[in-house]
Amino acid sequence: MTDSQASDSTVGKEHDELEPTSKSNLRLEFLPPIFVLPLHLSTEELHRAEDELSCHGAPLTYDITEARIVLGNIAKERRAKLELQWANVMIDESDNPMSETLLEATVEEDRNVPATKRRKLNKNLESRMLAAETTSSTGSAESETENEENTSVKPLSQLSISHVEKASVANISDSEASEKSSSSPFGLDSFAGKVKVVKLDWFFESLAKGKPQPLEPFTVYEAKLLPPQKSNVLAQNASTTLAARLSRPAAVHSPRMEENAVHEIVERAQADAKPHFPRNQRRDRVTDAMKNDFTGRSFLHAGGSQNQPFTRPSKLLHQTTSEHDEGMSQALPEMPDWVLQKKIYSCERSTPLHCPNEKFIEQLSSIKLARLLTGDEIGVRAYSTSIASIAAYPHVITSMKEVLELPGCDQKIAYLFHEWQASGGTIQAVADIESDQVLTVLRQFYEIWGVGAKTAREFYYDQGWRELDDIVEHGWKSLQRVQQIGLKYYDEFQLKMQRSEVETIAAVVAEHGRRVTDSGLEYIIVGGYRRGKDKCGDVDIILSHRDEHQTYNLVDRVTRSLEKEGWITHTLTVNLTNTKRDQQPLPLAPLAGGHGFDTLDKALVVWQSQDWPTQSADLAVNPKAKNQHPHRRVDIIVSPWRTVGCAIAGWTSGTTFQRDLRRYVKNVKGWKFDSSGVRERGSGRWVDLEEWGDPKKRAPTWQVAERRVFEGLGLVYREPWERCTG
Numbered sequence: 095m096t097d098s099q100a101s102d103s104t105v106g107k108e109h110d111e112l113e114p115t116s117k118s119n120l121r122l123e124f125l126p127p128i129f130v131l132p133l134h135l136s137t138e139e140l141h142r143a144e145d146e147l148s149c150h151g152a153p154l155t156y157d158i159t160e161a162r163i164v165l166g167n168i169a170k171e172r173r174a175k176l177e178l179q180w181a182n183v184m185i186d187e188s189d190n191p192m193s194e195t196l197l198e199a200t201v202e203e204d205r206n207v208p209a210t211k212r213r214k215l216n217k218n219l220e221s222r223m224l225a226a227e228t229t230s231s232t233g234s235a236e237s238e239t240e241n242e243e244n245t246s247v248k249p250l251s252q253l254s255i256s257h258v259e260k261a262s263v264a265n266i267s268d269s270e271a272s273e274k275s276s277s278s279p280f281g282l283d284s285f286a287g288k289v290k291v292v293k294l295d296w297f298f299e300s301l302a303k304g305k306p307q308p309l310e311p312f313t314v315y316e317a318k319l320l321p322p323q324k325s326n327v328l329a330q331n332a333s334t335t336l337a338a339r340l341s342r343p344a345a346v347h348s349p350r351m352e353e354n355a356v357h358e359i360v361e362r363a364q365a366d367a368k369p370h371f372p373r374n375q376r377r378d379r380v381t382d383a384m385k386n387d388f389t390g391r392s393f394l395h396a397g398g399s400q401n402q403p404f405t406r407p408s409k410l411l412h413q414t415t416s417e418h419d420e421g422m423s424q425a426l427p428e429m430p431d432w433v434l435q436k437k438i439y440s441c442e443r444s445t446p447l448h449c450p451n452e453k454f455i456e457q458l459s460s461i462k463l464a465r466l467l468t469g470d471e472i473g474v475r476a477y478s479t480s481i482a483s484i485a486a487y488p489h490v491i492t493s494m495k496e497v498l499e500l501p502g503c504d505q506k507i508a509y510l511f512h513e514w515q516a517s518g519g520t521i522q523a524v525a526d527i528e529s530d531q532v533l534t535v536l537r538q539f540y541e542i543w544g545v546g547a548k549t550a551r552e553f554y555y556d557q558g559w560r561e562l563d564d565i566v567e568h569g570w571k572s573l574q575r576v577q578q579i580g581l582k583y584y585d586e587f588q589l590k591m592q593r594s595e596v597e598t599i600a601a602v603v604a605e606h607g608r609r610v611t612d613s614g615l616e617y618i619i620v621g622g623y624r625r626g627k628d629k630c631g632d633v634d635i636i637l638s639h640r641d642e643h644q645t646y647n648l649v650d651r652v653t654r655s656l657e658k659e660g661w662i663t664h665t666l667t668v669n670l671t672n673t674k675r676d677q678q679p680l681p682l683a684p685l686a687g688g689h690g691f692d693t694l695d696k697a698l699v700v701w702q703s704q705d706w707p708t709q710s711a712d713l714a715v716n717p718k719a720k721n722q723h724p725h726r727r728v729d730i731i732v733s734p735w736r737t738v739g740c741a742i743a744g745w746t747s748g749t750t751f752q753r754d755l756r757r758y759v760k761n762v763k764g765w766k767f768d769s770s771g772v773r774e775r776g777s778g779r780w781v782d783l784e785e786w787g788d789p790k791k792r793a794p795t796w797q798v799a800e801r802r803v804f805e806g807l808g809l810v811y812r813e814p815w816e817r818c819t820g
Contacts, residue, residue, distance in 0.1 A: 119304045123151035126285040129158045130294075131166030131177060133558055134568055147297065159183055162285040163309075165294050174291035174315035176560065180531060183289065186318040291315040381469070383555045387532050388468055426496055427489045438501045439754040440482040441747075441809060444816040447626045450490040454514055455481055458507070459820065460524045466547050467536040480507045482750040482819040535560055543580025543587055543727060544666075576666045579700060586724040590629035595726075599633050599701060602661060603652065603730060607637050610651040611644040618796060620731075620745040626815040632727035633701070634745055638738045638796065647673050649695040649732045656699075663725065664700040671695065672770065677734045693770040694741060695732040700725050736786035737771040739799030744769030750819035759807060767807075783807070 122128075128147060132140050143165070148154055155161050158181045168174055178185055296312035432443040449455070458481050465473035479502035484491070491497060494508040514521050527533055532554070538561075539550035553559045557569055565573070565581060573581070580587065596619060604617040618624075621634035637652070639645050649668060656662045671693045703723040706712075712719040733741035744752060744767075759767040765781060766773050772781040783806030784799045785791040793799035804811040 120150045120300055120306070122147065122300075122306060123153065125153060125306075126162035127155040127160050128152050128163045128165060129155055129161035131158075131164055131168065131291075133177060133560075134167040134564070143294065143297070146301070150301075162289055164289060164291045165297060166291060166314075167294050168291065168314055169293070171315045173560070175317070176531070178289065178291070178315075178317070180560070184320040185289070186320050287319050287321075289317055289319055380551050380555045384468060384551070426493075426499065429499065430486075430488060432486070433499060433501065436501050438479075439758045440479075440486065440751050440819045441755040441758055441812070441817075443486045444812060445482060445486040445748070445751070445819045447815050447818040449485045449487070451484050451487065453519060454491070454511060455484055455820075457514055457521045457524050458484070458510065460527055461510075461521075463537070464523075464527045464533055467533055467540060467550065469547065469551065476502075478750045478753070478820070480504075482748075482754075485819060538562065539565075541588065542577060542584060544574060544576035545580065549577075576698070579664050579666060583700065583725045587631075587727060589724055590631055591633075591726060592629060593623060593627075596623050596630050596633050598703075599726065599728060600635050603635050603656065603728070604637070606655040606659075606661075607648070607652050610655055611639060611648065614641065615639050615644065616796060618742055620742060621729075624746045624814040625748065625818050632729065634729045634731065636731045636733055636738070636741055636745060638733045638735055638741075640735045640792075642677055642734050642736070645695075645732050645734050646677060647695075649697045649730055652730060652732075653697045653699060660704050661701060662699045662728075663702050665697060666700070667696075667698040669694075669696050672732070672734070693768065697730045699728050699730065701728045702726070731769075733770070735792075735799075736782075736784065738796050739784045739793065739801075739803040740767070740771050741769045742796060742800045743803050746814050747817040748819035751817045754819075755807075758809070763807065772803075772806075781806070 130140060130144050130147070135143065144154060147165075158164065158178075164174075164178070166174070166177070168177070175185070290309060291314045292309055293312040293314060296307060296309060299312070300307045430443070437443060458477055462474055462477035462481065465477060480500075483500045483502040484497075484507075487500060489496075491511065494512050497503050497508040497511050498505070510521055510523075536547075536550045536554055539545055539553050539559075540547055542550075542562075545553070553565065553569075557564075559565050559569065562581065562584065570578065600617060600619045604615065607615045607617065616638055618636045618638075619634070620636055621632070622630050623633070637645070637648060639648075647670065650670065653662060653665050653668060657665065672695045702721060702725050704721075705723070706721055709719075709721075731741065731745060743755070747755065756767050759765045759772065760775070764775055766775050772783055773779060774781060784793050784802050786793075793802060801811050
């Protein structure tokens with residue numbers, strides 16, 4: 095607890111002391127070890143709850159594996175069990191099983207429930223605690239006077255020896271009372287080998303009534319614990335809690351033994367509560383937590399670099415003598431020129447939408463996604479390069495030697511292929527990824543529109559959120575608007591749309607574009623649609639006009655027109671970067687940072703079809719009837735005709751193709767490429783690849799403009815369906 099927090103609850107006290115806010119006679123020292131679950135609690139609320147429990151003698155522990163009672167702001171049995179599993183509490187599945195089918199069903203049910211219908215289930219901790227204090231304080235004046243000397247207690251991590259010794263004297267009961275409590279439902283024997291997850295409301299109710307209430311009405315989940323492994327026996331015996339030691343008869347302890355025990359407890363509590371970090375070292379809690387979750391995992395073993403905190407060096411390729419002889423004698427198929435010439439850029443080769451090695455690529459893509467979710471940017475780039483190379487290879491791969499011939503594929507990819515081939519189409523790392531609970535949650539957060547991998551990790555590790563409901567209930571106000579919309583329409587945005595729907599949306603956008611300009615407006619559907627995908631997750635449309643006066647501020651005019659008719663339900667961002675610089679190339683000056691990859695005008699919008707022929711009849715029957723068409727994500731991009739070829743090339747190509755195109759232009763030509771044009775890196779001068787400067791030579795069509803870009807860069811033109819690098 096910080097000084098400011100302490101000052102709020104300890105009027106007239108020093109900042110390093112904490113006065114218990116409740117005056118109840120409640121005593122909880124006879125209970126087994128208690129752990130307070132931080133789920134859905136702020137730091138201040140968590141400390142307040144722990145301090146209140148400590149004030150009433152509750153035997154707190156900071157290790158959930160030691161606890162037999164887990165108090166939490168939690169209401170669902172499923173969630174309680176998952177919290178125990180995430181905390182590595184070994185529970186006996188056979189005693190109170192939650193089948194995989196039930197887990198899948200409940201997760202699927204959560205996915206299908208619209209975010210707008212999810213209810214906030216938890217009341218504010220502070221208000222409940224104050225209510226309990228008010229109730230317990232009635233008629234307890236005598237108790238307050240009697241216990242007045244013991245009302246100032248510090249948090250467990252700050253207890254001095256004298257405090258603990260005083261507490262031990264007050265907490266030690268006679269043998270008769272101990273026998274009585276042990277035979278009660280709260281006796282230690284009734285918790286042997288078990289753990290109970292109990293609502294925090296139990297403590298508030300007990301606080302209000304001045305005595306411990308039965309646990310059963312507040313118990314969310316109860317499970318048997320698995321017997322500890324032999325390697326953990328000594329550690330478990332050494333992890334004795336404060337209550338277990340102080341509840342023993344005083345005659346057993348000598349003052350020296352008592353003092354040593356207290357010292358050990360205080361040191362453990364302080365170490366658990368606040369790990370030490372050097373002042374000059376910035377603590378990255380997300381990275382620390384990820385190390386605990388992912389160090390040593392199979393999907394992070396292969397490959398990597400010294401800059402990656404979670405990976406190991408790649409394994410050497412192991413072959414038996416027979417395998418080696420077979421590989422040497424087996425003739426390789428005729429290699430394409432880009433393999434023989436070791437061309438490393440995917441923009442220098444053809445990559446079709448479907449290739450002979452799709453099944454293996456699917457496995458590699460799963461590992462790539464896991465690397466992305468765990469913050470391994472180097473690994474993501476390495477796997478992207480390997481996947482693009484295999485996707486461009488025209489033959490079915492049959493050997494590890496064949497893999498090693500491909501540019502961008504090293505021993506780790508060859509080893510994974512060997513495992514995939516030998517196992518009949520599976521890789522253990524992928525199986526681990528699919529069963530990993532942390533990655534499952536991170537992947538779900540990553541699928542929210544507007545949430546990247548870094549934000550997904552912050553949701554999980556910083557905020558402690560474990561499902562979409564947590565974000566809605568506890569973090570809605572902290573989200574950016576695009577994230578709120580992504581969460582609101584999460585289920586609808588997961589739905590793919592047919593090519594015909596993409597074409598319909600683009601036609602409506604073009605129609606409104608011509609309304610605010612003239613018939614000379616042209617539109618091009620780019621993205622996955624132009625690469626030939628059967629189904630698309632969103633729609634990317636480029637608008638352009640040969641008259642630059644017509645493209646000036648066009649994106650704003652188009653979105654306003656579409657909004658008036660209801661096609662656009664939410665306009666999330668409208669960028670007018672190109673309009674603000676009067677649609678001119680960047681000035682003749684050395685390039686500085688901050689221009690970004692794309693400086694075109696664009697709008698990011700949410701779309702809903704207004705094709706509702708029975709609207710009048712439906713509203714007559716039910717005035718609350720709603721449009722049943724799903725919401726769609728649409729990007730509207732505006733490019734002036736002078737650089738329309740660059741815009742189309744950039745927005746059409748696959749992600750790795752785009753990345754390699756920029757790398758190629760930088761390393762081979764010494765230029766900088768983005769969707770708004772090409773510039774010289776030294777001077778910042780615009781390179782007119784599309785010959786806009788000569789009115790007689792200007793590109794007559796956008797198709798010609800795009801081809802001129804490839805030719806000007808010294809590349810063979812690739813059709814859109816040859817740029818499917820992923």
